[in-house]
Amino acid sequence: MTEQLTPADPARIGGHRLLARLGTGGMGVVYLGRADTGELAAVKVIRPEYAAEPDFRARFRREAAAARRVRSPWVVPVTGADPEAEAPWLATAFVPGPALAEAVARCGPLPERGTRILGKILARALAAVHAAGLVHRDVKPGNVLLAVDGPRLIDFGIARSPEETALTSPDAVVGTPGFLAPEQAQGRETGPAADVFALGCVLAYAATGRPPFGTGAVDALLYRTVHDEPDLSGAPDGVRDVVARCLAKDPADRPTATGLDAVLVEDAPEGTAEWLPDDVVRLIADRSAAMLALPDAEATVAGAAEAAPAAGRRRFLALGAGGAALVAAGGGAALWAGLRDEGGSGSAARRWTLGVQADLSGPQRAAGRAQERGVRLAVEQFNARERRPFELAVAVADDRGDPAEAERAARRLAADRDLLAVVGSTGDKTTGAALGAYDARRVPQLTVSSAQGAYGTASRRSLLQTVPTYGTTSLPAALFLQAEGVRRVGMVIDRAAGEFAWEEGHLAYKTLGLVELEVHPRVVPRSADSPAAVLADVLDRRPDAVYYAGSPRRAADLAHKLLARDFTGVRILGYPAAGPEFTARAGPAAEGWEVFAPYIDPEAERVAGFAAAFRKRYGHAPGRWAAEAYDVAGMVLDRLTEAVLGGRRPERGRLFELLTGSTYRGMVREYAFQDGYLQGVEAFHYRVRHGRFAYAGPADVGA
Template sequence: MVERLLPSDPSLIGGHRLAGRLGAGGMGVVYLARSPLGVWCALKVIRAEYADDHGFRARFRREAELASRLTSRWTVPVVAADAEARSPWLATAYVPGPSLAEALALHGPWPEAQLRGLGSALAEALDGVHAAGLVHRDVKPANVLLAVDGPRLIDFGIARAVGATALTTDGSVVGSPGYLSPEQARGRTVGPSSDVFSLGCVLAHTATGRPPFGTGGAAAVLYRTVHREPDLDGVPDGLDGIVRRCLAKEPEFRPSAPELRGVFGEFTEDGWLPERLPALVATRATRVLDLPVPEPTMVTRPSPEVSPGAPPSPTRRRLLVAGAALGVTATAGAGAWWRWGRARASANTGSVRRSRHVVALLGDPDGAFFTDHRRGAQLAVEQHNQDARRTVDLVLRTADDGGTAAGSAAAAERLAADPDVSVVIAAGTNATVPAALPPCTEARLALLVTRADTEALNTVNTTTALVLRSTLTLGPPAVLRYLNRAVKPARTVVVHDLAAAAQSLPTVNIATARGKLDSETTVEEVAADEDFTGAARRIAARPQDAVLFGGVSPDRAAACARALRDAGHQGVRLAGEHVLGASFLAAGEGWRIGTGYTDASADARTKAFAAAFRTRHGHPPGPWAAEAYDAVRYAAQGLAALDGDGRSVLRSELLRRPWQGITRRVSFDATDQFFEANDDGGAFLYRVTGGAARFVTRSDDIAEDT
């Protein structure tokens, strides 16, 4: 669907006249534009903050070069690009039809004849992609556009050359769960056969109206992709065999794109779309003709009433920033206005001018650990403001999310609307923090996440959030390292607690499908309505096997602990931090627990902080106090580097170089687009002793004798 331009959008980019918006996301905006030759195109503009990252322009230039190799009639050609623009852009031919995903949602499954036509065209498209030395890596219904004369495969934003360095680190997943291959789900190297698997998923979905590996959370879908057979009930008999071959778990058993072309036959344009879809395609095409070409966007100088040195109004300054981010050339007056905006009012003394920045702590004041967060953050602010060499002053403000997702979203909207707030530290939970992402992203307000670990936060490229800890998707790192370095069991049994299947699946996936454990692994599934007695008996038949509990409920973990003890299990038992409740602590004697927070009083690298905290507050720091302290210091060094203003570009500055805190080292690999917040022992190992979880060591310090 084409939306009208916003007042802040430019009217011209690289000689292309903009006519509307096709979509927007964390990386930038896609416009409908008319080229200098009068051809309609889709013009993707990347946000300036990403272009400032080291190596980005080289990757963007490479993407344009790779996409320009494609010559198939079923792929969309690149017509122009500029990797050197302040906001790099890429223009491709525009296909005015709906996506296959939209067509399926509106009109349901396709008949066999039309499925064959779709398969023929997409197989030919992939044949061309692979012949050019590329792998698409994101073949899905949303990336297939329907035109009157046939489908078009689009969006090569994560394609890469075969044999080239991967765009993501080994072990990460790039693509869309439900359509990516088992090797992609495992984070392994992929080749052309991976695209064939994805095509099989697309054809199965188109034939049945539902994804072949179901719906739900990403971890659950990935697990089914690797371990379960696809749901092909409803695929026509004439296509069932070839679709099953496409969906083979092992790449070598899948057909090639040329073989698929032979199976599906030549594409025939007549009648290739099912009933009702030709009308939908035609309607979308005619809507483009009704769009007006906008008048040029005007960026004016500041009003004469604004005195030199005074900051502009927040609304006006944001308009200029938005214009600059989208490639609008500002006048000299506008440039001066931007410099005025960088000199904020502050409570300065002497000749040193310091800008003033509000750090907002977002969470539930009545929730667990919020007080520890606040006191750790406050100590960081006080220590920072006592440094005579500082160039910025910090003020800590708390924002109440009420302990709900709705409250978190509302509080984030208020913070985003306040121009004095430079950064938000999210101290909430997995249930509340994700709701704060959209308002902060829309306002380009950096959001630093300390405690939450849901996979919904794996969004380094699509939001302004940075997660300063490992998430559930990576499992409990300290536990995995303890098993591999210290225990080295012959076999590890992963207990999949179906009472919290979605939360349990990431740990199951990381230990099995991703192969992050060196030992043999097996899974014991325990239904929500059953206890752990039967599973414990089976596990105890090999009493020295290690046990990794994948659930998050303290009560369920306690029941598992009691059942294993009663069954006579003798091996090591481990779990993640979410099980640490009173019921589990009473039953889980000897269990090892992996956490994302340290015990600042017991950790050798945080004792200076613990002493200062005790002096300031009269008691030792609790969980997450040191992590909140680090979050403030991390934000402060980024704000200082930006010379006073940093709200809209702080996140880019934070990603620019590694930073070492007292709890962990954070870094960003621009080539792989991978943000790592678990360096230098940023995960921690505890042991349950005497009804309490006691600190053992950092993950990086785990050794054979731990």
């Protein structure tokens, strides 16, 4: 997908007329350009701060020359480069098709034959890379483009000769976690075998729709890559055996790229895409037609300032603790009357849509229903105002907490051209499953309770996490332990509970160390029947406190064991385990456990006005996460209003920019973002009293 050029973008680079932006990254901007010969190219332009470094230029010079040495129809060729230019650039032939990551996210896994043919062609591509004396080092679904005449391997941004490592820090991990070989994950020397391992990961993803080592925090991904066996469940037999060989931990046990080509005895038709499913072929055709139909761009001037916002812009939406209040600004009606929507009709008559994707009937239905009702209340209060710039509808999709249904629900919602943003989904797995569909259509996706730190291969072009990620609540926990005079902490990280437990526990371990607490961590294996199995070792260290990251059921087992051992120290429970199941199973053993969570108590004074409005509307008290969902809906409404009063059509991309580029003060917390993540760690303290989690007030998060 392309984005419009900005006024600050140059008109030409190295003989290429720039037409659009293809993407941005940490190192620079990639443009779609048209050469003087008429051919399209992807032109990567390096950021000035890197161009000023002599070492970086040396590396860029080497890598541009290295990429030119590769000769294969399945590797996108370098068509030009200028490492000495003021803004160094490199151009490759443009492939107007989707990445494998997008194709799988939107259309599902490939069939067995399609996966094997993909593997055979990519093995040939890697064989050519290795024959040129290079290692690609970042083979992943996002670097495999699907074209009408076959796949292409792209991006030699970090490819180099195996001996050329001087410009890389010895302990740096280069590549994409989840698609790295164990030797890469450990920062050791890598060779062609690392590319074969990565290809195995890509084929596992193509066949199952998920990376073989899961998703989640980077540290967790690297740990599983080095120590765990890949999850190949669901992969066809004809794919599983080949992939398993590629994913051998020892590089010497993996096949070569040439050997893999020979093993995959398939009819690999050149010049066609008939080996792909029909919906993927249609996606390739649609993307190719859209890209190739781009007109020449108007000239822009490098360094030109962006247009200033309309003078006198006024914000007139305020969502406070007592509900929504609309403050009309003088002259606003004239602005509304002049707006036009995509169809050319007056926007005041247009009914735009805010989506809610949630688990309304599955394992997290209580949180999902609370979030849906929080969003509805905010929108209803907005629509009840007499003077409003637009009317907003709410479209709801129940994904039942199932990743497959979450992907289908996201596709349905994203297909609505009037959908401007979506709040959801409720859980980590469903959020990750839905991300590809929303990202493909640039629908801003705002999570309320999904706190995972990473979502595999999906990009973050449209995702905003409005909740602190797992483990960040360990900061107030650490400060609390410090204030209680705790010196030694026994930490139990229960891997059987899932990704969140590892992510939460690992970051908590680091955070506790930062405040100079002595931490003794123990990891409970997936196969262990109970975390209590490691308790004796933890208590042998004579800790003043025990910190558990895991599930509510297994937390209850641990609580019973601690009570039986007469442990009287502080007990910290990671918030994902804090719920009715823990208190019901633990009984008296739950008393006194401390929890630091990102959600506010619905009865807290800070949200009293909201709670009263919620009771009036629904006849019962709000549940956990309802206030946060109301806040997030209020933020979307506020930014939409800003777009409308600024005279702008509220397009999805523009709305995402407004959401990420400014700060919103809600009832629960302040919302400001960097790279899609919430900044700040506002948390709330709970303590089990008389069988329930009693609210103890806002947590101390330091200065």
